[in-house]
Amino acid sequence: MTSIPSDRAEPGVYEVRDVTRIFGHGDRRVEGVAGVSLTVHSGERYGVVGESGSGKSTLIRMLAALDRPSSGRIEFQGRSIGELPDARLGFLRSAVQLVFQDPRSSLNPRMKVADIVTEPLRSRLLRGRTDVPTDRSRRLAEVLDAVGLPASAARRYPHEFSGGQRQRIAIARALAPNPQVLIADEPVSALDVSVRAQVLNLLNDLVRDAQLTLIFVSHDLTVVRHICDTVAVMQAGRIVESGPTAQVYARPQADYTRRLLASIPTLPS
């Protein structure tokens, strides 16, 4: 694993400054994300850990511009994205791709795998961008191969595949437009342990080979420790601790991180 000094001067792929996202108003006003700042560097594997309601999904939805901050600033490669209209987010949509927890609900059951995987390449926002592959059938073959699926998978429907294979399809679709950043939201949480290991190995290889920046969201600190070199621990919308994963894991500073680590059930050793 490459170690990335946190104090280096060059700007990050993502610069997030004091971002807050408020839902509802009056009595029902909730700060989903409250005053979060972070920097994700190019090539970094950045883990976001937290339990349900910690704000981790809201945070990455804003990083992907699927949601907008109520206040604060999010820069992607030096461009502020918080207030840009969708029509002007083409550069972000091609450079940043997402993989979600449950491939059953994120893959359209009526589309063949070939159409699912190449859908981002046909998107109006992405078409014509120089960084997006134009030869769709060639790119389809490349990414299916990269995720370890046979070429024949292209002609089949999602329901014909197991959970782990469906997650491979979702990863293939995310890779199709040749992104620089992969955001994975609990990508292995719905999978059996044996399949989880396969998908984590795949993600590890892909991120290394394609030199991707990875933002990996999980409730599972052990998985994040394995995949990520930097981790931010979120609780109630705030980052309570962040730093190199090995350090946070071995010497947690925040009470909440310690409690989280102590709660992980362990096998007898």
Next chain:
Amino acid sequence: MSTTALTGAPLLAVRDLSVAFDRGRRRVLHQVSFDIAPGQRLGLIGESGSGKSLTALAVMGLLPDSAEVTGSVRWRGAELLGQGERALARLRGSELAMIFQEPMTALDPTMKVGRQVAEVRRLHRSAEPGRVRPLVLAMLSSVGLPDPVRIADSFPHQLSGGQRQRVVTAMALVNSPDLLICDEPTTALDVTVQARVLALIDQALTREQAACLFISHDLAVVAQVCSNVLVMLDGRVVDGGPVDRLFRAPEHPYTAGLVATARLDLVEPGSRLPVIGDFYASGAAGPQ
């Protein structure tokens, strides 16, 4: 495979339990056998589709009529298979109780949870006028719900996932069952909430001296609650034994694979994780 660890007659004796659907054409459970002694805690591990939940549902007589169930399920020596729904319903919720993964499926969304716990008590005990409410509140408090009066007067949707799972645990324990079947009781919960619910189940089992059949895909969770464990694969029990031996020094290659994939903590970060295929060649080839 017998896993009777304690002396005396087993509470539950399962022999050659098989389940088939589609008029016998699709066999999904193959000759599963095990014993549970009074107070014993048996874990059932395996991947999704291995037959863990099916085994529990077959024991409880909760499979649909389209299922062909053969073999034998004896409760204190009496055969349960083929018993009518009325006889089984008398057992379920009193001597035999069950906690499922998703508490909302076990709770009635239109009824306050205190009344639901009380109803389980009243169904199985003759009228205890005026005495049920204090018992329900004591039960809710014993599963770690801090404000039992407020919880009892809440509807399920007003509670968090962890609170609901505790209410369901209270419902399962209100009649002091002799056997508690838990099917992935903490899988939907956050890790800190899971730790609390597991500790509660552990305490409750100890207090009531109840036996437990604990189903989970998470080996570490099973290791926290159970003394013995069975490993299921493709509808069969392929391995079994004391938790310590099975998880420390697994002999069966499939168990060795399961344990290796669960031990993320032993792998150098960033390096390749072991997969079951490294240990055990299954029938299905290729990546899963």
